[in-house]
Amino acid sequence: MRNSNVVELNSTLELLNENELYSFKGGLAGGQSETEIPEVIIPAPDHGGDDDGGFDDGSNPPGWNDDDPPGWNDGDDPFPPDGGGIDDNNTPPPPNNLPGTLPAMCQQASYSGSCAVRALDWVGKYLGVSGLNKDDFAEFFGAKTPADAFNTFEIGAGTTPSQYLTAINSFFTSTNISSSTDINTHVGQGHPVLATLIMPDGGLHAAVITGIDVSTGMVTMANSLASGGFETVALSSLNIRGLNAITGVQNNNVVTKYTSDTGDWWTQCSIY
Incomplete structure (x- = not known):
């Protein structure tokens, strides 16, 4: 995980130039739509x-x-x-984490573009969606075979923000959020928060916020670029492009198609 010193968050959707090519590290490539991922600003907590x-x-x-x-x-x-x-009649709120057992987050190579697939797969696993694996998201993005997926996600630039947002809305119910208070509320309700991060090189990266301590401003994330797949960092250190709190699973033909198919070929951390 690479942390920026700037927090860029805004509740409105931020425009991305069609000519801007975002790097492979985030797994979100170029061709961004101008109406997709909101940008909001989350200030650092005030401790007096x-x-x-x-x-x-x-x-x-x-x-x-x-x-x-x-x-x-x-x-x-x-x-x-x-x-x-500070007020003597109150105590610091305790850290808030997603309830239950968290799935493992597979690590990706720093040069790969597989973060979107891994983040979506992690959310599906946490929500207990049976039959939904990384190959299902890869196929949704157009990579129909292991070779296609390897070229697209392991050595390629991955997905575009438009494809990523479409996948979020096709597989899950979600809401755009814009503050540490929102994160705290949704995490407490068992809603993982997909975070789209802007990396130092300008590329986009998908991770999942799994916990927050509002008294210290620290968040815990399932992050495929982090050692061991998880890390705890200052929220103010993240350059965040958008936050999507995942509130449930869609009941539609897309989910039915990919959860009922057979012959899954990307169920482990590696494709091969």
Whole structure:
């Protein structure tokens, strides 16, 4: 996983120039549509430090009630070391993670474009969709054989954002989200969040947010570029193109077709 120092998130769909070719690392190639993946901005969490201490509550001697912003306890120190206290009546919210056992995330080579297939497959596995494997998503993207899939995803640039968004909407029910609060809400409801990340080289990469700690601003992701397939990073360090909270599985002909077919050929981490 490569982290950028810039968070670019916006609730509206961001335009991508048709002539821009995004690299293989994200598995999302060029030819982007101008109406696909929303861009939103998620600010880093505010842990206090800008209220310059507490305020006199009028008692004699004065008490100190540092309640801006709410969340943590500094012991009513009128001159806390960070310059600002926090509400004594609240405790930090605990980290929020997807319930249940998480599937393994297969790692990809840094030069491959298979992240979209791996992220979608991970979501299907987490939601317990029987018969849905990586080859089904590869075939949906047009790679009908192992050789086609190898050329497209392992040594090729992978999918376009348009193809990726179409796959999300064809296989799953989802909603676009735009904040750490949204992530926290959906993860708590058992909804994995597909994150489209902009890599330092301009390429796009698909990962899945599986947990968040809003008190620290850290998120845990199933990421096919991370060692072991998972990593925990600062949300503010991610350059995010779009967030899709997956709320369920579609009940349609596409899902029926690919879950009922036989002869699956990409069920392991590698095609061959």
